[in-house]
Amino acid sequence: MTKLVLSVGSRTAQGVRENNEDNLVVDLDRHLFLVADGMGGQEGGEKASGLAVEIIPQVIRDRLAARDQPTQAIRRAMEEANRAIVAAGKGQPEGRRMGTTAVLAVHHDDQVVIGSLGDSRAYLIRGDSVTQLTVDHSVAQALVATGALTAEEARISPYQHVLHKFLGCTNLNGGPDIHPFAPQPGDRLLLATDGLTGKITENDLRDGGRDFANVQDWADHLVKLALDRGSKDNVTCVILAFQAE
DSSP: OOOEEEEEEEEEEOTTSSSOOEEEEEETTTTEEEEEEEESSHHHHHHHHHHHHHHHHHHHHHHHHTTOOHHHHHHHHHHHHHHHHHHHGGGSOTTOOOEEOEEEEEEETTEEEEEEESSOEEEEEETTEEEEOSOOOBHHHHHHHHTSSOHHHHHTOTTTTOBSSOBTOSOOTTOOEEEEEOOOTTOEEEEEOHHHHTTOOHHHHHHHHHHOSSHHHHHHHHHHHHHHTTOOSOEEEEEEEEEEO
C-alpha cells in the first residue's frame, strides 16, 4: 500500500443563529475527525454536541489502544455518548428533545471508517466523482427508502429535517451506520453539518476538489459559500486530503 500523508482543513460559523450548536474535533495525532450538530434549543443543543465531541474521541482512543477494531470502537463510543446525552436530557422541558447528529472518520491501518447518526454527512471526492457515503436518518429519507417519496419530493418535504435516529435517542435502532473505505492518493473527504450540505452542490464539491490545493482554504470557502447562499443554520465542516508520501 502507498503510504498516505493527511492534511486537514476545518471551519465552523455561527451564521445567523443566536449561538453555535455545532462542534468539531480534529485530532491529527490519532487521525480521528468528528462533526456534530446539536439540537434541542440553545443550551440543550450545545450541551449535546459538546458531550459527543468529548466522549466519542476518548472512547475510540481507549478502545483502539485496547486493540479493538475501528468499527467496534466507533459503535462503543457512539453508544456511550448516546447514554450520556439521554441522561443529560431528562431535565429538558417537554417536547424539547436534546440530541445531536454525529459523523466521524477514523483513519487506521490503511483504511478510513465512517460512523454516522443523524443528517450530518460524509462525502468522498475522488477525481470527478462525488459520493455521499452516509444516509440521512430523516423521516423523509426513510420514506424514500420505502418508495413513498421520490428523492426530489424528499428535498422539499416538511420531514426533511425531522430525524428518527440521532445521539440522544432512547432506542438507536441498530446503532450508527458504519462505512469503511480504502483511501487513495488525491482523495478528499468532507464531513459537514446540514447547514453546509443544504446549500452546497455536488458540482461545488467536484470543482473545489480541483481548484483548492489547500484544504483549509477550501473549508473556509465552502462555509462562506453556504452562508452567502442563505444558510439559516450553523455551518461546519472538516475536510481531509490524502496524498502520497
